[in-house]
Amino acid sequence: xENKKKFKLSGVAVFNIIVGVMTAAxxxxxxxxxxxxxxxxxxxxxxxxxLLAVGLVVFDLNIVVDAVVTLIYLRSQYPQVxxxxxxxxxxxxxxxxxxxxxxxxxxxMQLYLMSKMKISVGFGSACMTQxxxxxxxxxxxxxxxxxxxxFQYFGAAFQSFGASMFVILGFLVQLGLTVILLIVxxxxxxxxxxxxxxxxILRKLRIKNSDRKIEKVTxxxxxxxxxxxxxxxNRKRMTVIYSLVFVQVLLILSVPYFxxxxxxxxxxxAAHGDIVGSWFDFVCIQSFVLFTSNLIPLPGASGGAEAAFxxxxxxxxxxRTKPAIVAWRFIxxxxxxxxxxxxxxxxxGHKKESQxxxxxxxxxxxxxxxxx
Numbered sequence: 001x002e003n004k005k006k007f008k009l010s011g012v013a014v015f016n017i018i019v020g021v022m023t024a025a026x027x028x029x030x031x032x033x034x035x036x037x038x039x040x041x042x043x044x045x046x047x048x049x050x051l052l053a054v055g056l057v058v059f060d061l062n063i064v065v066d067a068v069v070t071l072i073y074l075r076s077q078y079p080q081v082x083x084x085x086x087x088x089x090x091x092x093x094x095x096x097x098x099x100x101x102x103x104x105x106x107x108x109m110q111l112y113l114m115s116k117m118k119i120s121v122g123f124g125s126a127c128m129t130q131x132x133x134x135x136x137x138x139x140x141x142x143x144x145x146x147x148x149x150x151f152q153y154f155g156a157a158f159q160s161f162g163a164s165m166f167v168i169l170g171f172l173v174q175l176g177l178t179v180i181l182l183i184v185x186x187x188x189x190x191x192x193x194x195x196x197x198x199x200x201i202l203r204k205l206r207i208k209n210s211d212r213k214i215e216k217v218t219x220x221x222x223x224x225x226x227x228x229x230x231x232x233x234n235r236k237r238m239t240v241i242y243s244l245v246f247v248q249v250l251l252i253l254s255v256p257y258f259x260x261x262x263x264x265x266x267x268x269x270a271a272h273g274d275i276v277g278s279w280f281d282f283v284c285i286q287s288f289v290l291f292t293s294n295l296i297p298l299p300g301a302s303g304g305a306e307a308a309f310x311x312x313x314x315x316x317x318x319x320r321t322k323p324a325i326v327a328w329r330f331i332x333x334x335x336x337x338x339x340x341x342x343x344x345x346x347x348x349g350h351k352k353e354s355q356x357x358x359x360x361x362x363x364x365x366x367x368x369x370x371x372x
Contacts, residue, residue: 047323048262055258056331058251060339065248066090069134069241073127076231078119089113091343093128098337107132109347116346130231131241136178138245142253143171143291146284174291250283252332253290256313257282259327263320277316285312305329 064087071086089110097106107128114124183190232238257279260266266276289312293305306325317324 047327048264051258051262052327052331055255055262055327056335058258059255059331059336062248062251063087063090063094063336063340065244065251066093066131069131069244069248070127072237072241072244073131073231074114074119074124076234076237077123078117081117081119085117088343088346091340092347094336095340095344096347098333098340109344113346126231131245133178133182134241134245135249136174138242138249139287139290140171140174140178142249142283142287143174146287150281150284169292171291253283253286254279255331256286256289256309256324256328259324259331260316262327263317263324265316265318265320268318272318274318282316288312305333 067083067087067090070089071081071083074081074086092113093106093110095106096109097103099105107125110128111121111124115121257277260277260282269276289305289308293308306329309325309328310321313324314321
């Protein structure tokens, strides 16, 4: 008698199924419920589709800018890298960040793809971390500026304890993450102590091959620090990068305004004597949506992004918040995921080749340490 293999669902598969069901349920609700997408399409005003298309192009341009930033970083040590290579890396990051909790899958896949391009993991990791730190600084600067520039609006909007705590917690998490990254990047002493503590814990827990794992992490960290110092030395390059990331964040924050225009709400609001939102208002408010929605550790911050959008924008969309959420999420999440999905092909076989790449990385680290 043949032994039949029992079908088992992994924890990851179960989690993905739950998230998929939740996402589908939310989308269905926003589409078919009262004042949802179907009601909007049936109404006399409808949607100005070309303005939605502009919003989609504006968001997708942020991926192009991200690719340019990646190219600048990589060419500082690998001048042979082409723009198309950098675009592949950025698209892979967008796709795998979208389908993994808290965007944790983006950078590992980017590093894998870079390793296939003969870019060292230590240097690639330094580039991606530097890029993330710059992005965190710029988004935080936008948030602080938004509070100052639109203090009266935020003071009136966040009178409830829950809404206020949502904003404060989101800001503190973003600040804490940035501080930790800065310590890792620039304080070799503190990070060395942290690595020593981790090593001590691993030895006490008697983890298999703990000494080998500690040695590997330490070597990669040294390579990371060397690469990081090299990247931050060139002030002109860093100025260009900060300027480009500023443009990138501005593109992302502008998308809700095009959704607002596509529903023709400025004319409707003016006709009813209501306040008409400006592009500046939407950029300021979206800066809060961006960092508070990231508190939700689900792929695409599902649930948190929609809740934050509804909380901050409900006063502007005049009963059309549900279709606005669907349009915004399609442009910034589902649409970008569909656009970048084909690039996942370049990470094909990453599980089979991971051991080979790890050996190459260890050899590179050892040669660097010998040279020093």
